[in-house]
Amino acid sequence: MNIQEVLKAKENEQLFLLGNEATVRGALESGVGIAATYPGTPSSEIGDVLSKIAEDAGIYFEFSTNEKVALEVAAAASVSGIRSFTFMKHVGLNVASDSFMSVPYTSVEAGMVILSADDPSMFSSQNEQDNRYYARLANIPMVEPSNPQEIKDIMKYSYDLSEKFKIPILMRTTTRVSHMRGVVNMGDVMEPKREGFFKRDPKRFVPVPSSARVMHKVLVEKMENLKQVTNNSPLNQIFNRKGKVGVITSGGAFNYVMDVIVENQLEVNVLKLTLTYPFPDELVLKFIKDLDTVIVVEEVDPIMENELLSIIGKNGLKKIVHGKLDGTLPMIYEYSPNIIIDAMESVLDKNLTKYDTDESPIKLPERPPTLCPGCPHRAAYFSVKRAAKLLKLEDVIYPTDIGCYTLGVSSPYNAADYLLSMGSSIGTSCGFSKATNQSIVSFIGDSTFFHAGIPPLINAVHNKDRFVLVILDNRTTAMTGGQSNPGLPVDGMGLESPEISIEQIVKATGVQFLRTINPLSVRKAQETFKEALEFEGVSVVISKHPCMLIKNDKRGEKFLEVNQDKCDACSVCLEELSCTAIFTDEDGIVHIDPQLCNKCNVCVQVCPEKAIGIKK
Amino acid sequence: MKPYNIYISGVGGQGIIKTSTVIGEAAMKSSMPVVMSEVHGMAQRGGGVSTELKIGDSFSSIIEKGSADILISFEPVEALRAIPKISNKTSVIVNKCPIYPFNIRESEIAYPNIEIILEELNNNSKEVFALDANKIANESGHQLSMNMVMMGSATAINGFPLKKEIIIDSMKANLPKNSLDINLKAFENGFNFVKS
Numbered sequence: 001m002n003i004q005e006v007l008k009a010k011e012n013e014q015l016f017l018l019g020n021e022a023t024v025r026g027a028l029e030s031g032v033g034i035a036a037t038y039p040g041t042p043s044s045e046i047g048d049v050l051s052k053i054a055e056d057a058g059i060y061f062e063f064s065t066n067e068k069v070a071l072e073v074a075a076a077a078s079v080s081g082i083r084s085f086t087f088m089k090h091v092g093l094n095v096a097s098d099s100f101m102s103v104p105y106t107s108v109e110a111g112m113v114i115l116s117a118d119d120p121s122m123f124s125s126q127n128e129q130d131n132r133y134y135a136r137l138a139n140i141p142m143v144e145p146s147n148p149q150e151i152k153d154i155m156k157y158s159y160d161l162s163e164k165f166k167i168p169i170l171m172r173t174t175t176r177v178s179h180m181r182g183v184v185n186m187g188d189v190m191e192p193k194r195e196g197f198f199k200r201d202p203k204r205f206v207p208v209p210s211s212a213r214v215m216h217k218v219l220v221e222k223m224e225n226l227k228q229v230t231n232n233s234p235l236n237q238i239f240n241r242k243g244k245v246g247v248i249t250s251g252g253a254f255n256y257v258m259d260v261i262v263e264n265q266l267e268v269n270v271l272k273l274t275l276t277y278p279f280p281d282e283l284v285l286k287f288i289k290d291l292d293t294v295i296v297v298e299e300v301d302p303i304m305e306n307e308l309l310s311i312i313g314k315n316g317l318k319k320i321v322h323g324k325l326d327g328t329l330p331m332i333y334e335y336s337p338n339i340i341i342d343a344m345e346s347v348l349d350k351n352l353t354k355y356d357t358d359e360s361p362i363k364l365p366e367r368p369p370t371l372c373p374g375c376p377h378r379a380a381y382f383s384v385k386r387a388a389k390l391l392k393l394e395d396v397i398y399p400t401d402i403g404c405y406t407l408g409v410s411s412p413y414n415a416a417d418y419l420l421s422m423g424s425s426i427g428t429s430c431g432f433s434k435a436t437n438q439s440i441v442s443f444i445g446d447s448t449f450f451h452a453g454i455p456p457l458i459n460a461v462h463n464k465d466r467f468v469l470v471i472l473d474n475r476t477t478a479m480t481g482g483q484s485n486p487g488l489p490v491d492g493m494g495l496e497s498p499e500i501s502i503e504q505i506v507k508a509t510g511v512q513f514l515r516t517i518n519p520l521s522v523r524k525a526q527e528t529f530k531e532a533l534e535f536e537g538v539s540v541v542i543s544k545h546p547c548m549l550i551k552n553d554k555r556g557e558k559f560l561e562v563n564q565d566k567c568d569a570c571s572v573c574l575e576e577l578s579c580t581a582i583f584t585d586e587d588g589i590v591h592i593d594p595q596l597c598n599k600c601n602v603c604v605q606v607c608p609e610k611a612i613g614i615k616k
Numbered sequence: 617m618k619p620y621n622i623y624i625s626g627v628g629g630q631g632i633i634k635t636s637t638v639i640g641e642a643a644m645k646s647s648m649p650v651v652m653s654e655v656h657g658m659a660q661r662g663g664g665v666s667t668e669l670k671i672g673d674s675f676s677s678i679i680e681k682g683s684a685d686i687l688i689s690f691e692p693v694e695a696l697r698a699i700p701k702i703s704n705k706t707s708v709i710v711n712k713c714p715i716y717p718f719n720i721r722e723s724e725i726a727y728p729n730i731e732i733i734l735e736e737l738n739n740n741s742k743e744v745f746a747l748d749a750n751k752i753a754n755e756s757g758h759q760l761s762m763n764m765v766m767m768g769s770a771t772a773i774n775g776f777p778l779k780k781e782i783i784i785d786s787m788k789a790n791l792p793k794n795s796l797d798i799n800l801k802a803f804e805n806g807f808n809f810v811k812s
Contacts, residue, residue, distance in 0.1 A: 001641060001790065016641045018654065041656060123655065146675075147651070180677045181637070181652040183644050255676030262675075337680040355682025360699040362736055365725045367627065367693070367717040369663030407661065411722060481656075580662055580718040595759060 007053045011188045019178045020045035022148035026155025031190035032085045034077035036070035039480035040089030041124040042178040043117035063492040066451040067092035078112040080196030087115035105215040111159035112168040120299045120334035130301040135277040140170045142277035144251040148182040176252040231282040235274040243267030249297040256340040279307045296323035373581035374598025376545035377405045379519040381413040387529035396439045401425035403445035404479045423452025433465040440467035447477040447485040468532045474547040513539035522605040548598045559615040566611035573603045619672030620777045621679045626690030631763035636667040642786035643671045653677035692733045708741045711749035757798035764799045768806025
């Protein structure tokens with residue numbers, strides 16, 4: 001499928017879409033006029049598709065500097081009468097949360113949907129926080145689709161609901177729903193409205209305390225009224241299958257429940273909640289009325305289970321409730337069909353169809369992800385480590401940040417010692433500089449620097465901290481798939497755009513030591529890092545070279561090879577540089593894989609025997 | 617229709633997601649229900665990658681333990697890692713060419729011998745087709761067509777629910793024009809490997 005089909009497919013056509021692609025189609029069918037994000041897995045592909053089709057669709061789309069800005073762009077669009085969409089990974093909503101909390105107070109005009117892609121089991125995240133709490137924290141209605149078709153349809157539904165109640169809608173997906181591909185039936189694309197008008201109304205839009213007090217009251221009333229919707233919506237569905245046992249479930253977990261029930265023909269009733277907040281208490285009460293036993297199947301925290309227990313308590317009912325709190329289901333990580341099978345077996349006390357397969361008894365080497373062959377980060381790590389060694393520095397602290405370079409946590413680089421969140425490399429360096437006498441080398445990428453690195457750098461200079469900051473500028477947002485960022489001359493729609501200079505920003509903070517290096521020039525890089533390490537105060541080295549995944553014809557067709565007459569198998573290239581294109585055969589002879597090598601020439605420079613050169 | 621479950625595993629960069637999408641779209645064009653699960657994010661960074669396809673009636677796109685009808689593994693160790701998904705009813709197609717993890721030199725666990733891997737796969741499945749898919753791909757015109765060799769082999773397995781012609785149509789709709797001939801040849805060569 002050509003990705004343009006997401007825009008071009010006609011009504012009633014079918015496409016085989018990823019959940020994230022179906023999200024874009026849902027936005028198109030809802031007439032979204034403005035969309036903004038900061039890339040983050042598992043939501044990244046939504047932005048990737050939008051960046052390719054927004055211009056043709058007549059939509060404005062941007063990769064904002066961070067999630068908070070993205071949410072603010074969308075909020076302003078909405079109050080100007082344009083349907084808006086912002087989406088982010090679950091931890092991105094933490095960044096956006098300050099403004100996120102205010103939007104339900106100030107209310108919306110045209111529909112606004114905020115999508116949070118949660119990551120149970122942490123496929124590519126630092127935590128598996130359950131963002132259903134955010135709906136409760138902010139008083140925002142929540143929808144939880146289970147598959148790509150539902151995502152698309154519920155996007156449309158959410159925009160109508162948002163406009164009707166003048167409130168933003170929070171859509172929660174999980175990795176398995178965002179990255180599930182399925183057959184999706186197209187609806188009609190709606191012409192987007194792009195020109196809005198903001199009518200000032202400070203009592204509504206400026207939450208100074210006197211107005212905010214009124215706004216909160218109105219919001220609580222709205223949510224009370226929305227309960228009528230969640231209690232009666234056809235999106236919250238009861239599947240009656242007789243029996244005295246029922247399951248309450250939502251999102252991706254619903255899919256596992258249904259597969260197990262259908263395959264084993266179980267007499268178990270199911271309540272599928274899609275509009276999950278405000279929690280539909282009357283519907284739940286109706287569902288459990290004739291049941292003895294209720295199982296709550298949800299990922300990740302026991303949120304609906306606690307809601308259910310409170311309904312049971314309030315109504316003085318006697319029901320057996322299984323879920324996470326009694327250990328029937330695990331408290332952490334994503335679910336799987338087999339987790340549901342085991343839970344059903346224990347609750348129903350019967351054997352279900354299953355294979356008890358185990359992992360192979362043969363021990364398998366792990367295959368962690370790593371930096372690509374020729375990655376400029378690898379070269380930077382090599383030189384920083386060498387420089388610290390030459391200066392005989394011990395116990396150096398390497399605070400790191402979020403991006404490909406976090407992979408520097410693995411050996412032999414061991415260049416990631418402390419990480420909290422986007423931008424934390426610099427903020428924690430400030431703390432280490434005050435709390436210890438150790439040398440500190442902090443790493444942050446270009447996109448992450450724009451996202452959350454600037455305020456802590458200002459903090460560092462102002463408070464006279466002492467550390468080396470290495471800004472790994474690889475000219476893209478690499479880990480999430482290569483999105484543009486403000487440091488590039490193109491914007492989120494691929495249009496020409498002013499390039500923001502990292503160098504100028506650093507200069508403006510008053511940093512006294514600033515150098516820009518090409519990390520692939522090893523000797524120069526090492527010398528610069530040595531100087532930076534010896535500098536008293538904040539020193540900044542911008543290590544600038546494009547990501548190897550960016551297409552570059554200049555690298556040409558020359559191949560590197562190891563001259564076996566000179567190579568003495570000293571292992572510097574294998575163990576200190578550890579490039580994935582360099583390997584040894586069964587006889588211990590060192591080779592370079594021409595398929596993998598990206599011709600960065602770093603191994604040529606680090607080889608003590610000068611044994612690596614261009615293939616003749 | 618009870619789902620036909622396809623588990624595909626290998627290493628990032630081998631074309632696993634593309635292969636799975638070609639199969640999935642072919643199922644859709646055959647008017648069969650189909651769902652698929654992909655792993656994104658680390659796919660280009662040399663880590664293990666797998667996809668799961670269910671062709672038939674299914675809500676979830678995750679295959680239960682032991683319930684894969686076919687395991688297509690682009691790399692030997694990644695086939696062994698998928699053993700919990702297979703049973704004595706599973707057909708296995710495995711590319712014999714190993715890709716060593718980048719840190720294998722300092723790994724406490726060595727890369728297992730290929731004969732041991734194949735024996736273990738044989739003991740845990742219905743049948744095993746082990747092929748040098750890299751070689752067949754090179755003979756077809758380019759090493760990067762290895763994924764189509766593997767898909768061709770899968771198509772030739774007894775019980776595979778999709779017609780060869782529909783998969784070829786799906787290849788034409790999904791693969792770049794300038795490498796289509798090589799990919800079609802690789803597919804054909806993979807198909808013939810299992811058939812012969």
